[in-house]
Amino acid sequence: xxxxxxxxxxxxxxxxxxxxxxxxxxxxxxxxxxxxxxxxxxxxxxxxxxxxxxxxxxxxxxxxxxxxxxxxxxxxxxxxxxxxxxxxxxxxxxxxxxxxxxxxxxxxxxxxxxxxxxxxxxxxxxxxxxxxxxxxxxxxxxxxxxxxxxxxxxxxxxxxxxxxxxxxxxxxxxxxxxxxxxxxxxxxxxxxxxxxxxxxxxxxxxxxxxxxxxxxxxxxxxxxxxxxxxxxxxxxxxxxxxxxxxxxxxxxxxxxxxxxxxxxxxxxxxxxxxxxxxxxxxxxxxxxxxxxxxxxxxxxxxxxxxxxxxxxxxxxxxxxxxxxxxxxxxxxxxxxxxxxxxxxxxxxxxxxxxxxxxxxxxxxxxxxxxxxxxxxxxxxxxxxxxxxxxxxxxxxxxxxxxxxxxxxxxxxxx
Numbered sequence: 001x002x003x004x005x006x007x008x009x010x011x012x013x014x015x016x017x018x019x020x021x022x023x024x025x026x027x028x029x030x031x032x033x034x035x036x037x038x039x040x041x042x043x044x045x046x047x048x049x050x051x052x053x054x055x056x057x058x059x060x061x062x063x064x065x066x067x068x069x070x071x072x073x074x075x076x077x078x079x080x081x082x083x084x085x086x087x088x089x090x091x092x093x094x095x096x097x098x099x100x101x102x103x104x105x106x107x108x109x110x111x112x113x114x115x116x117x118x119x120x121x122x123x124x125x126x127x128x129x130x131x132x133x134x135x136x137x138x139x140x141x142x143x144x145x146x147x148x149x150x151x152x153x154x155x156x157x158x159x160x161x162x163x164x165x166x167x168x169x170x171x172x173x174x175x176x177x178x179x180x181x182x183x184x185x186x187x188x189x190x191x192x193x194x195x196x197x198x199x200x201x202x203x204x205x206x207x208x209x210x211x212x213x214x215x216x217x218x219x220x221x222x223x224x225x226x227x228x229x230x231x232x233x234x235x236x237x238x239x240x241x242x243x244x245x246x247x248x249x250x251x252x253x254x255x256x257x258x259x260x261x262x263x264x265x266x267x268x269x270x271x272x273x274x275x276x277x278x279x280x281x282x283x284x285x286x287x288x289x290x291x292x293x294x295x296x297x298x299x300x301x302x303x304x305x306x307x308x309x310x311x312x313x314x315x316x317x318x319x320x321x322x323x324x325x326x327x328x329x330x331x332x333x334x335x336x337x338x339x340x341x342x343x344x345x346x347x348x349x350x351x352x353x354x355x356x357x358x359x360x361x362x363x364x365x366x367x368x369x370x371x372x373x374x375x376x377x378x379x380x381x382x383x384x385x386x387x388x389x390x391x392x393x394x395x396x397x398x399x400x401x402x403x404x405x406x407x408x409x410x411x412x413x414x
Contacts, residue, residue, distance in 0.1 A: 024053035026312035029084040033061040034247040036269025040333040089375035096127035134320040136334035141293040179236040181258035183244035190372035199289030203366035225397035268334030284350040292361035295373035297402035384409040
């Protein structure tokens with residue numbers, strides 16, 4: 001608690017004078033601004049309001065959260081941090097090391113988080129053993145989405161290998177259809193890249209290359225094959241891909257303008273928000289290869305002054321991990337609940353596939369944190385990799401040169 005004795009005494013006197021209780025307040029910074037995302041965050045806003053809280057919304061669109069982090073740093077430097085911020089993975093630890101995060105262990109312990117959260121994911125929410133963030137969901141990153149009618153019209157099945165994907169893309173291209181809907185933004189390039197790394201290299205190679213940053217893996221022939229495949233992928237996107245937001249790429253698949261999109265299951269939230277039915281209007285499958293890349297959305301709580309803001313943080317954290325919000329939010333968002341005790345009876349076939357394959361991957365040791373979505377590496381490390389991926393994707397750089405650049409870029413930030 002950050003109350004001074006004077007402030008605490010003042011608050012007590014005010015309470016006695018007015019016989020009222022401080023109303024929970026929370027200013028929440030997030031980047032959920034697309035259709036499915038906005039609908040999902042509205043669920044949390046309403047539940048917060050229903051429990052007596054006042055929510056001040058601070059949405060920052062663009063860049064897969066990059067713009068939001070720029071806004072956050074400005075707020076923190078000015079000494080006026082929001083109460084709750086959408087953060088994840090190592091970024092939580094980085095802000096903790098800045099000395100600006102609150103300890104919400106009391107909420108976590110009172111509500112038994114340790115008993116209902118997967119251990120690996122719970123560790124992402126802790127800062128030196130104390131709880132400092134509340135997990136919202138589990139997104140799978142390595143998904144491929146498809147327009148069911150486009151595939152049926154062209155006699156194409158969902159690909160299970162990258163060779164099958166390339167063959168399908170060539171066939172679609174010959175028919176005048178854009179094979180791959182893609183937005184030319186760095187994080188989207190990185191998303192496609194890491195699914196290819198997993199698919200061609202396998203889980204062990206992925207971990208060595210994009211979690212351990214092993215120089216031999218980064219400079220290997222396998223990584224050259226990954227860049228070879230990325231060069232093919234570049235040929236499968238349309239000419240207007242540069243700068244396109246991910247949800248607009250999803251809309252291309254929805255509208256039959258493109259056949260496939262490689263994107264996390266927040267894309268499913270867009271399909272559902274548009275009234276589309278999985279298995280009928282659109283198809284879902286893991287990208288070729290084995291393993292499961294996870295991206296866990298969470299909210300870190302920043303130090304704030306005032307009983308109303310502290311009460312707001314505690315209420316928000318409780319609601320985020322509560323079973324009601326976990327179910328309703330994830331039904332809208334496209335992800336699956338992070339709590340292991342939430343029934344999936346109302347969830348669709350894609351969610352059931354995600355849950356089953358997450359459990360299987362956890363058992364086999366192939367459950368892996370996404371580098372592209374801030375779960376595996378710190379910002380400088382992931383940024384160095386993504387810069388190389390984007391430079392290669394947007395030029396005629398050879399795979400040999402890309403691998404050499406990758407090794408050097410990672411070494412420079414170690």
